[in-house]
Structure formats: structure tokens, C-alpha cells
Amino acid sequence: MTELNIAHPAGRLSCWFKGRHVNPLLKEINLIWRQADIEWFVESVVEHEPATTDTSAARYVVNAKRDDHGRGDPDRIPRIYSYFNVDKHYPVIQNLYFFPFVGNTSQGFAGDPDDRVNRVSNHAAVGIWSNEYSNGGGPYRTPVGDRARADTPETSPQKRNFFQKGSLGRNCAHELCHHLRLAHPDEEKQAAFQRLMGGKRPAYSLTPNEITTARAEAMRRAKSCLSWDPESIIIQIKGHYRRSPVEEDWHQGEISGQDESGTYLWKNKAGKSWRLSLDPERLVLGTDTDNPDFNTNKTNGREFRLVLKRHSKSGHSEYRVKGFRFKTDYLERRTNGN
Secondary structure, eight states, X not given: OOSOEEEETTEEEEOOOOGGXXXXXXXXXXXXXXXXXXXXXXXXXXOOOOSOOOXXXXXXXXXXXXXXXXXXXXXXXXXXXXXSOXXXXXXXXXXXXXXXXXXXXXXXXXXXXXXXXXXXXXXXXXESEEOXXXXXXXXXXXOSSOHHHHTSOTTSHHXXXXXXXXXXXXXXXXXXXXXXXOOOOOTTTOOOOSBTTOSSSOOSBOOHHHHHHHHHHHHHHHHHHSOOOHHHHHHHHOEEEEXXXXXXXXXXXXXXXXXXXXXXEEEETTXXXXXXXXXXXXXXXXXXXXXXXXXXXXXXXXXXXXXXXXXXXXXXXXXXXXXXXXXXXXXXXXXXXX
């Protein structure tokens, strides 16, 4: 949104976010979501004038506070949306709105994924100024992306441990969680920490159950807005796969075609092989007890999670198999077998 400044007791809050900020923001979002093998794309960036000049709506938002249970004031949300022309939203993809300030100690909010009556099921708004970490004091301009984390090598411990409070990339990644049916943890019962969904000691992590839920919803939404050819995906599963770098023979192998029972076969360069069965809804290749990791690594050693890549051809978008993840390794599909 252009030419919008909101009056705040600490000073005027401008709408500084511009098109040039999109790429570093998207880099941070996808870095966070890589753990779930979900990648986000930008269809378009729209800058427009405010749909209303009603300054009372902005004043209400600035003064809105959380209740005694920590819940944000719901009446501020339609006032924020009044500045946007939501009639021009995209009905089948995610719509992120950037607004100067979305309420005291708030960084963003997302629409109910089931609320299609009010057409907010795929809407989310994030504040580009926030006083979340100043405990309701003076707002600060949120950093676009966590560049210190993004530029850290994947093998570095800092990649896992670095946490920059208030990163706009993390805020967007968190709101997208809600659209993929993830909820905030119950702080009274919370046992896992450093979570993207917040709670005590928030950071970037998703739990195994959250990854399963998010992937299922992402697949459902992807099928509804882009061409989806299950037969094409099935054909593409066969082929050679390789981890980079290859450090042992277990890091490369081949998936051969289906037998009469619909079962695939994985065989690595070490000569070890086991059966794979496709779950087309979850897009995973399940294994059985002939997989050496089936009983020793129950968390993520029982299935290959397919990674898809969206491609556009003559204006038509489709998915292709890019590789799979098994345990903590990613093996890329090699079309020429090398």
C-alpha cells in the first residue's frame, strides 16, 4: 500500500514495504518452511492507494489492546481490511496484506481457513511496524528477512539456533501456518520449544505432527489452484536419485517401476533395497520392515517424502517430482542417471 502513514504516539508509521523487499522476504519464508518440504511462490505484487481515508479506523487499531486472556481485539481486523480492496483478492491462493501497524503487541493475524462466507479463508495481514518485543512501547520497523540466518551455511549450528525476534519473514511464515491449519501451542501443556507456532521460547521449528498437517493442507490447496496430474506424478517417481554431496553409497540409488501390486522398489549403490508404496494424498512413499530404518528410526525413517517443484509451460502451471527426503537427507532426482 502506498502513501499510508498511521499516527502513533511514538511517531508516524509509514508503509515502507515495497516490491524490492519481496525477494529477501520470500527467501526467509522458504528457508523456514524447508523443514516441511513446502515452498512458496509469488504470483504478483500489488501496490495501491488506501481504499479509505477514514483515520478513525487507524486510530482504533493503534489503541486496540489484548484482553486479560492475551487475545487480540477482533474488532480491529475489519478496520484494517477496510484499507484494502479485498474484492480484488485472489480466491484460490494465499493473500498477504502488509499494513503499518496491526495492534499493540501484535505482529499479524490470519483468517480462519474454513471461513469462506466472509472470504477471509486465505487472507492474512502482517504489521511492518510492531511493539511485540517492546511490551507495548514504541514500535520498531521489523527487519525484512533474517539475513544472518539465511547466509549461514546449512551445516553450521548457528543455522539451527539463530533467532532474530520480529523478523518479518518469520511473521509471514507463522501466519501461513494458520492457513495450513496449525494452531498456537497451549503454553500450560507445552513440552516442545523454539516453535514457529509460538508459545514459550518461540523460534522456527515445526513438530512432526505439524509438518504432516501442513503438508496435507498444502497438497489440498495446491490441487485446487493448479493443474494436478496424478498419473504424471506417478510416472516421474521412477528414476535415479542422489544426495549432494555423496559421502557414501547409501546416498544414491534408483527407484524402479511398479509391480502388479503397485509397489515400487528402492535400491541404493550399497546394494540395499526395500519396497515403497505410494500414498497419493500425502505424497509419500511408505516403507515396511525390509527398510533397515523402519524400526530404529520411527520418527522420519519410515517413508520417503516427495518434494515437488512447480513449473510453468506456455502459461500452464504443473508439478514435477524434484526429489525426496528420507530422515534428514534430501536426494534429488537425476533425469540422466548421473
